[in-house]
Amino acid sequence: MEYNWGMTKQPHNQETGLAAEIGKRNPFTSLRQEAFLNLVRTHELLSSEFTRLLKKHGLSDAQYNALRILRGEAKPMQTYQIAERMITSQTDISRLVDRLEANELVERERSAEDRRVVWVSLTSKGRAILKKLDKPVGDLHETQFAGFNDDQLKTLSKLLFAARKPKA
Structure with missing residues (x-):
């Protein structure tokens, strides 16, 4: 079981999370790789919104x-x-x-x-x-x-x- 930020426990699988979001067919090579890629993906999304706001100014x-x-x-x-x-x-x-x-x-x-x-x-x-x-x-x-x-x-x-x- 893996901790879910929605405060419920659910099994980790390929239908949820980053793998599903990016259409990944095979499992990540490690949890560390998945965590890193999640950080990169999240940073990209959040920072691009911030960058667009600042660019307007x-x-x-x-x-x-x-x-x-x-x-x-x-x-x-x-x-x-x-x-x-x-x-x-x-x-x-x-x-x-x-x-x-x-x-x-x-x-x-x-x-x-x-x-x-x-x-x-x-x-x-x-x-x-x-x-x-x-x-x-x-x-x-x-x-x-x-x-x-x-x-x-x-x-x-x-x-x-x-x-x-x-x-x-």
């Missing part, structure tokens, strides 16, 4: 993430500090900040003490776009996870965190 996922980090910090940050907090790794955080600055969503200022240090801060235009997105983003997350109760969401978050920290 002229932002990429990474740009939105950087703006949220700056808003959350509520004070100027160095570029590397923003990069450390990003949900997805950014190999070229400088270019991302360049685009945000070109769109007047952030501004840069060199440190008076050390000219090599550049501080990035959110502009009022950047704050305004985040405020405009707060409700639609919140509504999207509510819709995406409407089938889960709070305990299930906590469990899901714990499981996903644990998957990123495998034990040797």
Whole structure:
């Protein structure tokens, strides 16, 4: 028997779940493979909805993430500090900040003490776009996870965190 998020127990078979969804004829080679592919499929679906929402406002996922980090910090940050907090790794955080600055969503200022240090801060235009997105983003997350109760969401978050920290 396998745990079903619908809170009922039912046998694992090929007619339900990912295998049926993608028309897979043969069993997965392992439960780990199935779990991984489920993560990939779920990420693709949920993130594409999020990406479409942000695109309507002229932002990429990474740009939105950087703006949220700056808003959350509520004070100027160095570029590397923003990069450390990003949900997805950014190999070229400088270019991302360049685009945000070109769109007047952030501004840069060199440190008076050390000219090599550049501080990035959110502009009022950047704050305004985040405020405009707060409700639609919140509504999207509510819709995406409407089938889960709070305990299930906590469990899901714990499981996903644990998957990123495998034990040797």
